[in-house]
Amino acid sequence: SAVISQKPSRDICQRGTSLTIQCQVDSQVTMMFWYRQQPGQSLTLIATANQGSEATYESGFVIDKFPISRPNLTFSTLTVSNLSPEDSSIYLCSVELGLAGYEQYFGPGTRLTVT
């Protein structure tokens, strides 16, 4: 299994500002994933982050709004830019360990509230 931590665990931000979320894994992984969970909703994949290359974004998500960094094999950041109340969600990172039978492990999430 993998131990994943996220910082911050929660934040309240003002409209128009940005929040950067950090994701740290206790082992080296090739792929990291970022998900959004809007209030009362399921999870939606934002992007896949590979070390050494540009992140790949899903339909409806763009790099200008959700820039991602992946500087090494254990760390990634997601920035949510130009915040609006609609960005209020839980943001989660996950990793898949190839030897673990395709299961993904999730961080505890970052709860963002935009006022």
Add this chain to the structure above:
Amino acid sequence: AQSVTQLGSHVSVSEGALVLLRCNYSSSVPPYLFWYVQYPNQGLQLLLKYTSAATLVKGINGFEAEFKKSETSFHLTKPSAHMSDAAEYFCVLRLAGNKLTFGGGTRVLVKP
């Protein structure tokens, strides 16, 4: 398109009663399927997984799921509900590129 559908956004069961959560999938290739649980204000925890081995899969906390190709289903069951089972449950399908697509989720309420 590959997708998962969970039938019932809310399920209410009495303590000690059977828990049955329904999930149907659509996939053009042999699927990898998972059930995750999300307890209030916590992250996601893997309950069990199907990766083309045994069709009856046992997971943690007494849960199990049966993969039925003919019905394109992967329903989750637990014989006897416990108060601690109150949570949201997600049926998940693994797509190409290691991506996951989530069902809409089923919130379980356990009544004493």
